[in-house]
Amino acid sequence: MTLLLNQVKKRFGKHVAVNNLSLEIPANEMFGFLGGNGAGKTTTFRMILGLLDRTAGEITWNGSPINYETSSSIGYLPEERGLYPKLRVKEQIVYLARLRGMGKNEALKELEYWLERFKVPDYLNQKVEELSKGNQQKIQFISSVIHKPKLLILDEPFSGLDPINVEMLKEAVIDLKNEGTSIVFSSHRMEHVEELCENLCILQKGNPVVQGSLRQIKRSFGKKNLAIHADIALDFLKDFQGVVRYKQTPEGCLLQITSEAVSQEIFQALQGKGFVRKFALEEPSLQDIFIEKVGATYE
Numbered sequence: 001m002t003l004l005l006n007q008v009k010k011r012f013g014k015h016v017a018v019n020n021l022s023l024e025i026p027a028n029e030m031f032g033f034l035g036g037n038g039a040g041k042t043t044t045f046r047m048i049l050g051l052l053d054r055t056a057g058e059i060t061w062n063g064s065p066i067n068y069e070t071s072s073s074i075g076y077l078p079e080e081r082g083l084y085p086k087l088r089v090k091e092q093i094v095y096l097a098r099l100r101g102m103g104k105n106e107a108l109k110e111l112e113y114w115l116e117r118f119k120v121p122d123y124l125n126q127k128v129e130e131l132s133k134g135n136q137q138k139i140q141f142i143s144s145v146i147h148k149p150k151l152l153i154l155d156e157p158f159s160g161l162d163p164i165n166v167e168m169l170k171e172a173v174i175d176l177k178n179e180g181t182s183i184v185f186s187s188h189r190m191e192h193v194e195e196l197c198e199n200l201c202i203l204q205k206g207n208p209v210v211q212g213s214l215r216q217i218k219r220s221f222g223k224k225n226l227a228i229h230a231d232i233a234l235d236f237l238k239d240f241q242g243v244v245r246y247k248q249t250p251e252g253c254l255l256q257i258t259s260e261a262v263s264q265e266i267f268q269a270l271q272g273k274g275f276v277r278k279f280a281l282e283e284p285s286l287q288d289i290f291i292e293k294v295g296a297t298y299e
């Protein structure tokens with residue numbers, strides 16, 4: 001069960017929204033899709049789902065194009081949330097599940113499982129409009145997974161959720177992945193992608209500018225971070241050879257350096273100057289990589 005995108009392109013008039021995008025997402029994979037506003041993430045999802053025609057390229061799921069027959073094995077949480085406000089959770093989710101081929105009792109059992117899991121069992125008979133935005137989002141997430149899809153596409157699944165609900169949803173998607181679901185999700189929050197994904201793609205104005213495994217991307221970035229906590233003046237490190245970026249922190253400084261060897265030289269230079277409480281060489285964060293490759297700050 002693999003999702004394949006081959007040289008996919010989408011043009012709206014003269015504007016190229018997605019350009020030559022190729023991806024391969026196998027089963028048991030959680031793939032992260034990053035990019036600023038208007039980068040082309042939602043457009044890509046809509047093309048995968050067949051909601052939008054491609055200008056060029058191919059998209060297949062398990063070797064076949066995605067169409068009406070395959071759609072019951074796909075789950076989608078769209079960016080624009082929308083449930084029927086006047087309907088009760090039970091009526092609405094069971095209805096949507098039945099559209100995807102589930103029996104009524106099976107759908108109800110599955111819905112009860114998810115409501116229990118999300119610690120909101122009494123929402124079963126509540127109207128959607130009576131729930132908070134974040135809780136409506138949990139219900140919409142349930143509607144995208146109730147039929148146990150093999151491919152799950154989540155557009156900004158964590159936006160608008162409080163930290164406890166973010167954790168709850170993260171655990172749910174990790175379990176679904178481990179059960180064999182291929183998951184693609186977009187996010188503006190790089191720490192979510194960093195935590196959940198082995199592979200990712202960063203889009204910039206429709207172009208894939210960074211793509212591959214998180215580990216490989218971090219390694220090939222070359223630069224590393226060095227965190228130092230010390231009671232001594234550290235600002236001489238601003239001009240130290242191999243230091244690309246110097247940022248003062250409440251406890252010392254955070255440096256971006258060109259190689260591990262530079263950290264050894266800094267370590268030597270600090271000898272005898274005073275007490276160093278922390279000296280930690282770290283991989284660059286995805287945030288660092290994004291800023292360098294895309295050239296923009298990003299939240």
Ligand SMILES: Nc1ncnc2c1ncn2[C@@H]1O[C@H](COP(=O)(O)OP(=O)(O)OP(=O)(O)O)[C@@H](O)[C@H]1O
Binds near residue numbers: 039
């Ligand atoms: N139906 C459409 N007609 C014309 N242009 C469109 C249409 N849909 C999207 N676009 C344009 O395509 C580009 C990509 O939009 P898209 O919604 O895919 O971005 P995104 O990465 O999902 O952004 P965001 O993070 O803001 O949701 C944007 O420049 C947008 O204006």
